[in-house]
Amino acid sequence: MAYQFEADEDPDAGVRRIVRERIDDAMKQLDRTGDKQHKGIHEARKRCKEIRAVLRLTRRPLGAHYRGENEAFRDVARGLASSRDAQAVVEAWDALRDRFGECLATDGDGIRQGLVARRDALLAETGDIGASLESAREALSQARARIAEWPEIPGFPDLAAGAARCYRRGEARLRDAQRGPSIEVLHEWRKRVKDYWYHTCLLRGVWPGIMTAWQRELKALSDCLGDDHDLMVLRSALLAEPERYGGDDRLTVPLMHMGQRQEELRAEAFRLGRRLYSESAEAYQRRLAGWWDLWRDDCQQQY
Template identity: 30%
Template sequence: MSFRLRPSKSPHREVKRAARDEFRRVIKLLEDPAADTEESIHQLRVGMKRLRALLRLVRDALGAVPACAEQQRCKALANAFAGSRDAAVARGLLGELLAAVPDPELRARLRVGFEQSVPMTMQPPLPLPDVAQHLRLMRRDVKDWPLQSLKLRHLNDQLARQYRRGRRLYRSLGDDFAMALLHEWRKEVKRLLYQLELVRGRGRRSKLDRRIKRLGSLLGDLHDLDMLELQIESHIEDYWLDDRLALYRLLHERRAALRSRALALGSKIFVEPPASFARGRLTEWQRDR
């Protein structure tokens, strides 16, 4: 089954089914001996973010305390693997940036500086089979989620709030591209994307969905650039000053281009009143019975 609620079924049963299916998807990847470890870790983190978005969507019916507790379980598991994933992303991003550097000696020095501060391989903090077993326990607990009172109005209200959070952050940006503000916008856009996955039709993604997915990718790329710069800043002793400044120029050029594209997409996405956005989306979803 996909990460999608079927409008013809009981909402509270569908939410539990979608959560169990997502747990099953991630468990299967973690237990596949042929699966790439980095990709399995990435999908683990994606799965936990999807489940947190689902929990936010049903928070009113589930209750603030149990919803927060389950979200914290998902967040803790995803955060445990953030380091190994971030190192792999930073290495790949550095390679992309260095491809634009014509000086082979400069490229070599920057690579050496990076590898001195980041291990070539990073072992997962926990054995993946152990993580899969932990996920089984979390999946088992889904049956006890108190969702009997879940109604469509709960989905509508939370979807409107999620869209409102994304719109508010977009409007607050202006000329301020502070790392923390962009990071918050990225998280809210991703959460909106995952919630829209739950209430989408069976056909291809709508233009709006594709735009939100693209915006999430752009903001993710911006976040990766920021993390790479922070990593370099924390190990400046591994780089020559002129080399570091040359790399910063590349980072800032890429960042400016991504910011411009993200703002342009945001202007096309966050244009509706939140209540109208949520009502229209759920009406469209319910037609697809």
């Protein structure tokens, strides 16, 4: 089933179903091999992030269980991060080449070859990827078994409060980013935007037309911040070892275009952010609670 609550299930059943389905899919993704392995690892890490967003919705009713579960899924994603992060730098270069075309054509293949060599070297340093994958599978299997031990989630008000808490944190990180958009501050804001996006996906059913539009704009904001982050990591990689990529002279034009692209991405991110965080967290919580009640009433009337 989709990553969203269904009208015919209560919040407790919905949370458990969604988390189990995300775990099952993560384990399936980890079974990919060959050229598809990088993609599978990326998708498995996304499933862990989706699960952590569900946990943040249910933080209050989960009580003492929350911290341990959140850390467990965080650790699974971190254990797979080196593979994904090394590949993301290559993908950031490819995206830059796609955008600026001939402006980066001169010696661009040499830079990409250097980035691929860097990726392969980093992966070699991490040791046996098979061991990392097996460790992730075991941790996911144990986490799935623990779901039955979670306390009952009494109703939607707890979930609405969890969503509002994450929204409030996103508001604060937006203000931080506007004051000083460092790599750390922007990364923290992006994590909160991802929560907001995931929660909108989970609650899409309460008003599909509105929530789908909201979901689309949040995805655009998350992508802007993600692309900006990848470019910052790419810049750091190039500047750390310029000789690997042909020396400082060869990097002058690419670095200039990276800066230009980051300015574009941040301008769009702040434009979207001001709109998506334009209401108070209290108003956001009331809106979700009201729409949920109306949705459930409509469902009951149909049956």
